[in-house]
Amino acid sequence: MARKIGDVIVDLQNISLRFGGVKALTDISFNVREHEVRSIIGPNGAGKSSMLNVINGVYHPQEGQIFFKGALRKKMEPHEAAEQGIARTFQNIALFKGMTVLDNIMTGRNLKMKCNFLQHALYWGAAQREEIAHRIKVEEVIEFLEIQDIRKTPVGRLPYGLQKRVELARALAAEPHILLLDEPMAGMNVEEKQDMCRFILDVNDHYGTTIVLIEHDMGVVMDISDRVVVLDYGKKIGDGEPDEVKNNPEVIKAYLGTSH
Amino acid sequence: MSDARGTAADAASLDTFPRLLMQHARQRPSRPAMREKEYGIWQTYTWAEVADKVRAIAGGLAALGFRRGDRLAVVGDNRPRLYWSVAACQCLGGIPVMMYQDAVAQEMAYVMQDAEIRFACVEDQEQVDKMLEIQGGLPLLEHVIYDDARGLRHYDQPFLHGLDEVVELGTAHAGAHPDFIDREIDKGSPDDVSVMLYTSGTTGKPKGVCQSHSAFIAAARGGCSFDKLSDQDDILSYLPMAWVGDHLFSYAQALVAGFTINCPESGETVMNDLREIGPTYYFAPPRVFENLLTQVMIRMEDASPIKRKLFHHFMDVAKRCGADILDGKSVSGGDRLQYWLGKLFIYGPLKNVLGMSRVRVAYTAGAAIGPDLFRLYRSIGINLKQLYGQTETCAYVCLQPDGQIKLDSVGTPAPNVEVKLADNGEILVRGPMLLKAYYKRPDATAESINAEGYFMTGDAGFFDEDGHLKIIDRAKDVGKLTGGGMFAPNYIENKLKFFQHIKEVVCFGNQRDFVTAFVNIDLEAVGNWAERKGMAYAGYTDLASQPQVYELIRECIEQVNADLASDPNMSESQIKRFLVLHKELDADDGELTRTRKVRRNFVAEKYAVLIDALYAGKTSQYIETQVTYEDGRSNKVSAELVIADAKTFPPQPRKAA
Numbered sequence: 001m002a003r004k005i006g007d008v009i010v011d012l013q014n015i016s017l018r019f020g021g022v023k024a025l026t027d028i029s030f031n032v033r034e035h036e037v038r039s040i041i042g043p044n045g046a047g048k049s050s051m052l053n054v055i056n057g058v059y060h061p062q063e064g065q066i067f068f069k070g071a072l073r074k075k076m077e078p079h080e081a082a083e084q085g086i087a088r089t090f091q092n093i094a095l096f097k098g099m100t101v102l103d104n105i106m107t108g109r110n111l112k113m114k115c116n117f118l119q120h121a122l123y124w125g126a127a128q129r130e131e132i133a134h135r136i137k138v139e140e141v142i143e144f145l146e147i148q149d150i151r152k153t154p155v156g157r158l159p160y161g162l163q164k165r166v167e168l169a170r171a172l173a174a175e176p177h178i179l180l181l182d183e184p185m186a187g188m189n190v191e192e193k194q195d196m197c198r199f200i201l202d203v204n205d206h207y208g209t210t211i212v213l214i215e216h217d218m219g220v221v222m223d224i225s226d227r228v229v230v231l232d233y234g235k236k237i238g239d240g241e242p243d244e245v246k247n248n249p250e251v252i253k254a255y256l257g258t259s260h
Numbered sequence: 261m262s263d264a265r266g267t268a269a270d271a272a273s274l275d276t277f278p279r280l281l282m283q284h285a286r287q288r289p290s291r292p293a294m295r296e297k298e299y300g301i302w303q304t305y306t307w308a309e310v311a312d313k314v315r316a317i318a319g320g321l322a323a324l325g326f327r328r329g330d331r332l333a334v335v336g337d338n339r340p341r342l343y344w345s346v347a348a349c350q351c352l353g354g355i356p357v358m359m360y361q362d363a364v365a366q367e368m369a370y371v372m373q374d375a376e377i378r379f380a381c382v383e384d385q386e387q388v389d390k391m392l393e394i395q396g397g398l399p400l401l402e403h404v405i406y407d408d409a410r411g412l413r414h415y416d417q418p419f420l421h422g423l424d425e426v427v428e429l430g431t432a433h434a435g436a437h438p439d440f441i442d443r444e445i446d447k448g449s450p451d452d453v454s455v456m457l458y459t460s461g462t463t464g465k466p467k468g469v470c471q472s473h474s475a476f477i478a479a480a481r482g483g484c485s486f487d488k489l490s491d492q493d494d495i496l497s498y499l500p501m502a503w504v505g506d507h508l509f510s511y512a513q514a515l516v517a518g519f520t521i522n523c524p525e526s527g528e529t530v531m532n533d534l535r536e537i538g539p540t541y542y543f544a545p546p547r548v549f550e551n552l553l554t555q556v557m558i559r560m561e562d563a564s565p566i567k568r569k570l571f572h573h574f575m576d577v578a579k580r581c582g583a584d585i586l587d588g589k590s591v592s593g594g595d596r597l598q599y600w601l602g603k604l605f606i607y608g609p610l611k612n613v614l615g616m617s618r619v620r621v622a623y624t625a626g627a628a629i630g631p632d633l634f635r636l637y638r639s640i641g642i643n644l645k646q647l648y649g650q651t652e653t654c655a656y657v658c659l660q661p662d663g664q665i666k667l668d669s670v671g672t673p674a675p676n677v678e679v680k681l682a683d684n685g686e687i688l689v690r691g692p693m694l695l696k697a698y699y700k701r702p703d704a705t706a707e708s709i710n711a712e713g714y715f716m717t718g719d720a721g722f723f724d725e726d727g728h729l730k731i732i733d734r735a736k737d738v739g740k741l742t743g744g745g746m747f748a749p750n751y752i753e754n755k756l757k758f759f760q761h762i763k764e765v766v767c768f769g770n771q772r773d774f775v776t777a778f779v780n781i782d783l784e785a786v787g788n789w790a791e792r793k794g795m796a797y798a799g800y801t802d803l804a805s806q807p808q809v810y811e812l813i814r815e816c817i818e819q820v821n822a823d824l825a826s827d828p829n830m831s832e833s834q835i836k837r838f839l840v841l842h843k844e845l846d847a848d849d850g851e852l853t854r855t856r857k858v859r860r861n862f863v864a865e866k867y868a869v870l871i872d873a874l875y876a877g878k879t880s881q882y883i884e885t886q887v888t889y890e891d892g893r894s895n896k897v898s899a900e901l902v903i904a905d906a907k908t909f910p911p912q913p914r915k916a917a
Contacts, residue, residue: 102300139299144410149528151300202411 005226006034008067009178009210010055015064017050017234024050025061028236030229032178037204037211039221042231043254048214049091051231052180055212056088057081082111087176089167091183091214097156101166104155105141108173109134141172144206145199161192165199172203178210179203185217193217197224222246230254275450276473278314278351280515282445285311288518291491294340297525297533305340307518313341315441317348317423319430321379322440324403324421328353328447331375331456335359335368335390336383338497338523341407341423343511345381346501350454350473352444354379357456357468358502360854361387362847364892369394371458375468375699378402381423385411388420450474456699457504457651460853468699469504469651478692479656480512482675486659487621489541491518494618496539498523498530503855504651505625509543512654534615542622546629547856549637549644552614554760558788574602575636582607582639587663607640616642623647625655626855628731628750630758631667638665646670648731652708652715653677654693658729669728679729680714686735687721688714720748737860739770745832747775749860752833755823759816760785764845766863767835768871774836776874778867779813780844786812801899804840810904813840817906831911837874838906839881841867842899848888870901879903 010032017025025047032038040048053059054066057076066073068084087108095104113120113134119127142148145165150158155166164184171179184200185193201224203209215221221228222242230238230245232254238245245251274280284293289308296303305313326332332349334356336342346356357375359368361383368390372380378400382388384407391404392415405421406412412420433440454473458466483489497510514521519541524533560571581595591599611617622637622644629646637644643662648670649655657679660671673679677691694715698704709715720735732738733748741747749767752775756765763782769775783800786809790797797803821834845851851863864871866885873881884898 136299139301143299146526148300148525149532205413206410 005036008032009034009069010212011067012054013065013067015051015054015061015066017047017054017059017061023234024059025054025231026234027064028231028234029064030236030239032210032212033226034177034210035204035208036226037200037213037224039213039215039225039228040231041215041218041221041228045233046231047234048231049182050234052088052182052212052214055081055178056086056180079111082174085175085177086180087171087174087178088180089164089171089182089184091186093160093163093167095155095163095167095170098154100152100154101147101158101169102138102142102151104166105138105169105173106134108170109138111174137175138173141169144172144202145169161188161195164188164192164196168196168199168203172207172209175207176209178212181211181213181215183214183216185215185220193220200224275477276350276445276448276452277347277454277477277512277515278445278448280477281307281311281314281347284515284518288491291518292520293514293518294343294521294523295537296340296523297529297536300525302522302536310340310344310347313427314344314347314351315434316427316430317341317344318351318441318444319433319437320426320428321348321354321430322352322444323429323433324379324426326352326354326379328444330354330379331357331377333357333359333372333375333377333380333382334501335380335387336361336407336501337527338499338501338506338510339383339407340521340523342381342383342501343497343521345405345423346455346511349381350448351441353448353452355453355456355470357458358507359458360500360502362500363854364848365390365393369397371466371468372398372401374466375456376400379405381405382407384408388412388415392417448473450477451696453696455507457502457507459651460855460857467701467704470696470699471654472696475693475696476508476512476654477516478676479508479654480516482656482677482693483508483659484513484517486661486675487541489513489517489519489621491520493517493519493541493620494522494537494539495519495541495543496522496524496530496534496537498527498533499543499545500854504649504655505543505545508655509541509623531615535612536615538615538618540618540620542616542619544622544624545626545855546624546633547627549624549629550633550757553633553636554782554785556610556613557760558785561788561792571606574598574606575639577602578607578639579635582641583635583665586638586641586643587665603641610640611642614642619643621645625649625670627857628754630754632758634667647674648729650717652695653689653691653717656691656693657687657689657717660728664726664728666724666726666728669724669730671729672727673729678714681722682716684735685720685722685732685738687717687719687729687731689717690714741769741775741832742771742773743832746830747833748830751830752777752820752824752835753858755820756816759819761789761812762816764858766845766858766860768864768874769833772875775833776871777817777835777838778863778870779838779840781809781813781840783844800844801842801897804842805899805902807902810840810902813838814904814906821906822909825909826912834908835906836908837903839870839874839901839903842883842901843885843887843897846887848890849886873901874903 008031013029015025015028040051042048054061057078060075115127115130185196204211225242228242228245230251238248238251274283284307290306292304293307293310294305332354334342334346349356359371388406395401403419405423405426407423409422450473453470454476455471456468458468499506510521522537524530577598581591581599584591619642622642625647645660648658656674657677658670659674679689682688690713718735719731720733720738721729721731724730733750737749739747747769752767753765756762761782764780766778767775781804817835824830824834847854870881880900880902882900884896886894887897888894
């Protein structure tokens with residue numbers, strides 16, 4: 001394998017997150033290495049999405065520390081996480097339905113645009129140059145994800161599987177170091193899942209993007225992940241390479257129940 | 261330029277494609293030679309740039325060990341860089357072998373073995389994977405060059421090269437041997453084989469047709485002068501590069517006339533790209549024209565009643581007088597006014613939607629086009645014409661002259677082409693555009709060219725009173741019914757295929773008492789129709805077996821029967837019984853050729869039980885068939901097929917037309 005897995009890029013230590021009296025996450029530690037595909041799995045309500053929200057700064061854990069690229073991370077807001085190169089997609093698609101695919105993906109470049117609102121409204125000089133430079137990046141992503149034919153189609157008219165791909169495109173347009181994917185394959189048929197898997201692996205391979213993935217389809221998870229962390233009731237019950245996790249008795253118990 | 265021959269500008273020395281290319285680079289260096297949509301924006305390559313790139317690729321090929329007479333397999337969608345590789349190969353005196361990009365690996369293996377390929381230039385990972393799959397059986401294959409590096413980063417086979425790497429090799433090579441390419445171009449002779457195109461193999465294994473530079477250039481010059489094509493024209497190149505039509509229109513004619521080739525972004529975006537480019541010169545097989553129209557008709561049926569009424573009213577006007585106006589015949593003032601209004605409201609916008617606003621000349625060929633379909637395009641002001649030709653004749657035998665369009669003929673013999681009929685009605689042609697030989701098949705070459713030098717096309721036809729050639733069918737397909745009447749299956753099938761609900765038909769009747777047919781419904785059109793009727797269906801097989809669908813198809817067949825009854829030659833060929841097939845005929849299952857023509861004998865053999873059932877008078881028949889999906893997996897489809905009867909009509913004298 002040519003792809004080299006690098007050093008730890010995100011290190012989560014003893015994270016606990018509570019909403020009032022509800023413990024969403026309890027004392028969870030795991031890390032993500034650069035360039036790897038890291039999956040988070042677990043039954044419904046295990047705290048997977050909360051975990052992603054902790055990583056990109058939506059939730060602030062009451063206990064525990066997060067090291068990002070070796071430095072201790074202070075309490076931060078999601079846009080700061082985005083500026084540091086963390087992009088994500090959502091479990092339920094969060095695109096602008098009335099806008100075209102192209103415009104939606106352009107919003108992924110928003111943080112990188114330097115000109116102000118007025119300059120953009122006039123679309124002259126620097127603003128124009130900036131827009132063109134960003135459009136080139138966006139077009140690269142469009143080609144990469146093979147959605148040229150729907151470039152000008154309003155997102156609301158697209159089938160679900162393609163909307164998911166557009167969302168991935170928007171996240172990619174931000175040129176992230178880390179891409180957080182919350183159930184990118186939920187509700188897809190086998191063929192769409194295969195396509196999505198290929199795109200995720202291509203992104204990982206071509207751009208070297210680190211990928212953190214939540215997914216319920218075990219086949220997919222075991223096929224594409226380098227390492228898997230398993231959560232159950234907000235606790236970590238397994239962590240390791242797919243084969244290791246698959247044979248972990250705790251994990252089997254959580255998924256299949258125990259024999260009595 | 262280093263050599264007298266290389267700089268000579270007179271037409272006589274422009275007798276090979278590389279010389280033509282270099283001439284354009286000198287004469288119109290900054291005119292656009294090619295456009296390609298990349299990253300959503302049309303990129304232009306001028307003739308000078310193209311010539312430079314071609315030189316670089318040629319140098320790179322030479323550096324890799326490509327020698328005069330070597331064959332270069334070219335596989336992929338219409339990409340400028342693949343066209344450049346073709347030209348580069350010809351600069352070195354090599355022979356490009358064009359292969360269909362959608363062929364499965366095993367089909368490619370046959371051609372690659374037959375053509376003894378050492379070098380292949382392919383488009384992308386998909387094609388590289390096919391090459392890797394079959395290279396074990398191809399000991400001669402030395403180098404595989406790819407255009408698009410996407411997904412190929414971890415392929416470390418030493419024989420794989422990116423085209424960029426080849427270009428770099430070429431630049432280095434040019435530094436060491438500055439005159440090399442020009443000298444190689446000068447060594448070329450017009451009688452050299454310029455390209456090998458494989459026949460689609462409707463019968464037996466594909467054969468490599470070797471065409472010389474002079475043949476293709478003669479065909480291209482003839483066509484360009486016939487339709488007055490100039491360097492101002494634009495064409496959209498989207499048909500397979502391996503097809504003779506694309507090679508003639510997008511390569512040979514472009515190099516002769518110097519017009520611009522436009523490559524679409526991808527297969528899915530062709531419709532959009534067509535609209536953006538607005539070509540002046542357009543080519544499509546009848547199937548494409550048919551699909552375009554089906555889509556428009558489906559959308560029209562969902563339009564508001566006022567729009568629908570307007571549409572139908574003006575389409576009737578167009579039907580009445582549109583074709584005559586296009587041909588410059590006299591038309592009454594009232595009709596002219598109506599047509600003018602129609603142009604404003606309907607035809608203009610419709611042409612724009614179709615991407616044909618600027619079309620000056622459009623051609624169709626490859627299969628007979630339904631007369632009604634043909635008339636419709638002409639009636640809205642698109643100068644759609646038919647031509648006739650084969651791979652063996654550079655797709656250049658007959659052309660329809662402007663203003664003398666007949667719906668059911670393919671026009672008059674093209675400049676410098678002689679056409680005559682054999683005693684059995686077979687069409688024979690002679691001229692500068694004939695093939696040199698079938699590759700390594702002297703037997704087949706001898707069989708297809710007779711003692712007087714005529715190529716035997718295998719098509720049956722006749723000349724009408726104005727000297728226009730009319731094609732009936734493949735000569736070997738034309739049979740006889742036991743009652744003595746002529747049975748021309750294609751003729752009947754084409755009539756049926758014009759109905760929007762019917763996608764494909766195969767008729768049987770040779771040495772039988774009556775004619776029967778297999779029908780494939782058009783899933784899009786019939787599905788839409790079913791939706792509007794509120795019918796539930798689970799997929800093609802289910803929809804095809806619905807009694808209402810049978811009723812729909814029966815109506816189409818009976819209309820055709822009525823039409824056939826009025827033709828004294830054909831009145832016995834009315835379809836008595838038919839069935840709707842449970843699966844679509846598919847090239848992956850070997851039922852269609854890669855150019856999507858029905859392989860009649862194969863279908864007859866595969867579905868022999870069905871034919872027996874049709875003639876045994878059964879009312880239904882069970883069938884189980886293997887189907888192959890695009891990714892190579894296969895599955896079984898089974899169904900109990902209903903066999904239905906259709907009404908036939910007594911022969912009637914033809915009404916005065």
